[in-house]
Amino acid sequence: MKLSLALHRPALAYSMTTLGAGMMNSIFNFYYVKLFLNRYKISEGAFHQAQVVFMIWNAINDPLFGYIQDNSKTGFCSIRRHSILYGAPFYALAFLLPWFPWKDYTEGEWLSGVHLLIALCVFDGLLTFVLLAQCALFAEISTRHESRLQLIKYNQIASLLGSSSILFCGLVSDNMENFPSFQTFTVFVAVLSTACMCYTGVFGISQYEQQEKLVESSGKSETSLSWAAVLSLTKQILTQKNFLLFVSMNFFQVFHSTFCSNFMIIFADNLIPKDALPSFVRSIMYGAGFMFPQLLVLSSHSLLSSIGYYKVILYAFYVEAISAVLMLLTGPQHFYILAAFLITNM
Structure with missing residues (x-):
């Protein structure tokens, strides 16, 4: 205590x-x-x-x-x-x-x-x-x-x-x-x-x-690393396969999330008519788009501990790709499905 x-x-x-x-x-x-x-x-x-x-x-x-x-x-x-x-x-x-x-x-x-x-x-x-x-x-x-x-x-x-x-x-x-x-x-x-x-x-x-x-x-004072040591450590990090794979994955993930957060309101305004979703519902949709990922992180600790971070990330990418294909096949005329897709895609 x-x-x-x-x-x-x-x-x-x-x-x-x-x-x-x-x-x-x-x-x-x-x-x-x-x-x-x-x-x-x-x-x-x-x-x-x-x-x-x-x-x-x-x-x-x-x-x-x-x-x-x-x-x-x-x-x-x-x-x-x-x-x-x-x-x-x-x-x-x-x-x-x-x-x-x-x-x-x-x-x-x-x-x-x-x-x-x-x-x-x-x-x-x-x-x-x-x-x-x-x-x-x-x-x-x-x-x-x-x-x-x-x-x-x-x-x-x-x-x-x-x-x-x-x-x-x-x-x-x-x-x-x-x-x-x-x-x-x-x-x-x-x-x-x-x-x-x-x-x-x-x-x-x-x-x-x-x-x-x-x-x-x-x-007393601590001794700092020399430039040669710094360059050597940097070279070791940059030549690690796992590091390069992680950076590549992180680049595309950050690109995707940034693109969605910057343009979500533009997409919604152009794809969902104002009479289909009133302003109050849109506000909830936009808020949910930002809050849903945080709630998902808070609620997934047991899943992370049981199957590990790698598989969670991998399965999340599978779900994201499948949902995008299904949304494409469904079409933009189903506004509530599109709104749910925009929320989960954040």
């Missing part, structure tokens, strides 16, 4: 960043495409150009910020919780960038393309800075297996709660049809998310941080 009480606070502190980031990321990824295409009337060329630049920046900023956080001597970079604490307000401000137009855009105006480019790059940069620190904090907050299981459990619950922001945002703003209400809700989410992540920044103290203070007081 004492153990569970001792684990409660660090697990809660860690998962609060997941909650805050989940609320913002879900709304951002789900609505920004529809916003710029349908409301700001961005040109197709500007949209594609912004996506290409964003793709390059997204590939660069992960190792860049990882290197900075691992090698910086300043506290707000080298201490994980400080990176979250000081990065959270800027992360929230970056989240708000797309939802407030810089002017009344005309169709195809170049400024809307610049707006999209800056919004994507700034948001992804701050997201990377904060969540990289959180990922490192997971490894550093405790080395005990039981503690990490608690972290995972709290993190999954926080992820589920964070993904519910799509449901509430849709209900409040009529799926962005009521744009002032949508803007108000995004400001509320930004403030709430900042508070959640700041909680991690204050209370998410890692064991490594405590040990570092002891090392500094004793005057």
Whole structure:
């Protein structure tokens, strides 16, 4: 009993960043495409150009910020919780960038393309800075297996709660049809998310941080790996067959999930008539699309322990492929079946 009480606070502190980031990321990824295409009337060329630049920046900023956080001597970079604490307000401000137009855009105006480019790059940069620190904090907050299981459990619950922001945002703003209400809700989410992540920044103290203070007081320092050792380890990892297979699988899975989350509302608007599914039902459908995967993860622990992760992933791909073929044969005229397919396909 004492153990569970001792684990409660660090697990809660860690998962609060997941909650805050989940609320913002879900709304951002789900609505920004529809916003710029349908409301700001961005040109197709500007949209594609912004996506290409964003793709390059997204590939660069992960190792860049990882290197900075691992090698910086300043506290707000080298201490994980400080990176979250000081990065959270800027992360929230970056989240708000797309939802407030810089002017009344005309169709195809170049400024809307610049707006999209800056919004994507700034948001992804701050997201990377904060969540990289959180990922490192997971490894550093405790080395005990039981503690990490608690972290995972709290993190999954926080992820589920964070993904519910799509449901509430849709209900409040009529799926962005009521744009002032949508803007108000995004400001509320930004403030709430900042508070959640700041909680991690204050209370998410890692064991490594405590040990570092002891090392500094004793005057000892750890020796860092040489570049030759780093390159040798990198080469060993990159030549592993399992690593290459996993990265390939992960690429297509992330591509699929990102594509679905960004364009699901576009697909639904074009494939399902508004009179077939009222706005209230659509809001529930969109929310379920983000919450269903989290519920599936939370409820599949016994299955994972009995047959293993590999078979679960393999069978999930089989189900996904079969359901896609069945949906193609069924046709888009069965709207409720199509809605169920969109939900499960997320």
